């Protein structure tokens with residue numbers, strides 16, 4: 216059986232620094248996989264390589280059985296790879312609703328394709344429930360630039376979901392959220408359709424253990440360990456790595 | 463609540479200005495009327511500049527290129543083929559769109575100040591070609607004696623300055639209306655999104671280069687149509703009508719007027735053109751100096767374009783602007 220996403224031997228160098236050094240990652244349809252590791256381990260770089268915004272010097276990325284190494288981020292998004300960024304990225308002068316509409320446009324297919332405005336209306340129908348799920352209904356008409364940090368992050372999650380992802384890349388979705396917002400986020404991610412695969416980068420291990428089926432630990436651009444949350448929790452290697460990181 | 467008041471006030475002002483523009487030719491003399499007609503054409507070019515600079519985030523100094531293409535196409539068609547206004551408009555818009563389409567590969571991959579330089583070069587190149595290609599353009603002498611336009615088949619030729627002015631006014635108002643409606647559609651939304659954050663737009667699966675190409679070609683068509691109005695207003699054109707000073711003035715007007723709104727751009731463009739016409743009278747010979755100063759101010763003031771360039775130089779998720787060090791303590795604690 217082949218995976219939905221298969222990254223093989225991925226290496227990315229920035230000058231003399233190896234941000235990623237021969238990393239393998241395989242994610243199946245609907246799998247919830249977490250990526251953890253200390254600061255600078257290469258987690259965001261790996262998401263960039265998968266999302267298409269960084270090109271690895273070595274290695275291959277296959278998605279849905281096809282080599283997507285030459286595709287840019289837009290083409291990969293249209294194939295079903297959607298992401299949220301470590302620093303929330305939204306369109307500041309557009310309202311929250313418009314943000315979600317724009318994100319939904321490339322993937323919605325209106326019933327009457329030739330009808331002017333049909334695509335936009337279809338996207339609009341999608342935006343309301345998504346904003347509601349993220350608890351953003353009250354600020355739907357507010358320009359995204361005026362939203363609080365946590366709200367912007369939630370908005371970006373709504374945008375990523377609006378793209379109807381098959382693989383959702385989440386770069387520290389809980390960072391900067393209040394306890395209530397984190398609770399809502401966990402609920403939302405647990406309620407995602409089982410077909411959606413998730414690659415979650417997160418520093419909060421309680422969330423990682425709650426949300427993921429499998430975990431990879433990165434350190435200095437290399438895979439330190441991989442396994443189920445329980446295996447990772449008890450792995451002496453991982454404990455050691457984090458102890459070093461904090462010291 | 464307040465937004466509603468502002469919207470009403472803006473609508474009221476727009477209506478007043480429109481009424482003023484309609485009665486203007488009966489208030490001022492013929493010469494001023496013809497100057498006003500020419501200003502209307504320039505304002506329409508200003509709309510195309512606003513579309514690119516403000517809405518799409520591509521600051522441009524080259525909209526005189528499709529403007530000239532439209533004007534010369536209209537002049538040639540007007541002298542040799544048809545004096546019907548709609549025909550001339552369509553031909554001029556097509557010529558502007560075609561020229562814009564040809565320059566798309568040069569423009570859509572560049573950003574910020576680089577776009578300014580490239581579009582400036584395109585505009586200057588077009589002026590040079592106009593001066594050299596004598597058999598078609600009449601060289602630096604330009605094309606004169608273009609017959610008066612008939613708006614539509616079966617209409618009389620517009621013999622007075624008033625009539626030609628009103629024709630220009632109707633065309634400009636209609637085209638601006640069309641632009642405003644289009645900006646409310648999906649196309650306008652996506653363009654504004656791209657101006658805000660191009661990387662994010664890509665991450666959502668949008669073909670940004672395609673959107674920008676579309677905007678560039680549409681702006682070319684608008685500028686081309688404006689060129690046909692210049693021909694109607696002056697019945698004479700020469701390369702001097704399409705110089706760098708015109709581009710710089712329009713960009714300045716759009717920046718002053720607030721890049722993001724078409725109405726503001728119109729006010730800004732009209733203001734700047736009026737100031738120029740006044741300055742040429744007051745400070746004969748010093749106009750280039752003043753324009754130079756204005757141009758420096760333009761580049762300096764340019765907010766969206768420069769921001770966009772900056773955003774592009776700093777890839778998102780590069781470590782330089784990572785928020786702050788993450789809390790490793792949380793990780794360690796959860797581990798205990």
Ligand SMILES: Nc1ncnc2c1ncn2[C@@H]1O[C@H](COP(=O)(O)OP(=O)(O)OP(=O)(O)O)[C@@H](O)[C@H]1O
Pocket residue numbers: 229232233234252253254255256257258259260261301777779780781784788
């Ligand atoms: N564009 C870049 N140019 C130069 N170095 C980079 C660039 N992007 C990342 N790096 C470096 O690569 C290494 C891995 O960075 P990355 O952002 O992937 O780490 P991370 O695991 O996401 O860390 P964090 O937990 O802090 O987000 C770091 O040392 C970082 O400084």
Ligand SMILES: [Mg+2]
Pocket residue numbers: 258259260301386
């Ligand atoms: Mg990171």
